Amino acid sequence: MTLSTNEYYEIPKKYINPLEPKDKGEGSRVNGKDWKIKKDAFRVRSLGVGKKKSSFKERELKKLQEIQYKERLKELKDEKEAIKKQRIDDLKRRREIKEEKERYERMATKMHAKKVERLRKKEKRNKLLKER
Known part of the structure; x- marks a missing residue:
């Protein structure tokens, strides 16, 4: 998912709202910090940088x-x-x-x-x- 190209309202709530209920299929975090906002891996290419x-x-x-x-x-x-x-x-x-x-x-x-x-x-x- 590219956060740079999406508008704020298009970003799923799980990425920007820590109080959003978690998806049951994901399970709980290994480190136990379920109150933290979920973040994907930072990939520069997904931001539009790199080889075209x-x-x-x-x-x-x-x-x-x-x-x-x-x-x-x-x-x-x-x-x-x-x-x-x-x-x-x-x-x-x-x-x-x-x-x-x-x-x-x-x-x-x-x-x-x-x-x-x-x-x-x-x-x-x-x-x-x-x-x-």
């Missing part, structure tokens, strides 16, 4: 919508991840190009310095040879 009955088509439609939603969400995440990865790759590529350029510049200065050093040694040798 839905047709197979409605469940299938809901499942399909959920799958589409998840796919769309995954596409957006993948797209975002691809953009992020592209940005990182571009940054790495630019850094590699810059590093290579700097390396060539250092090498050029080093090669120039070596050439200068060779010339200096050569001049020194020539000078020593002339002095003999």
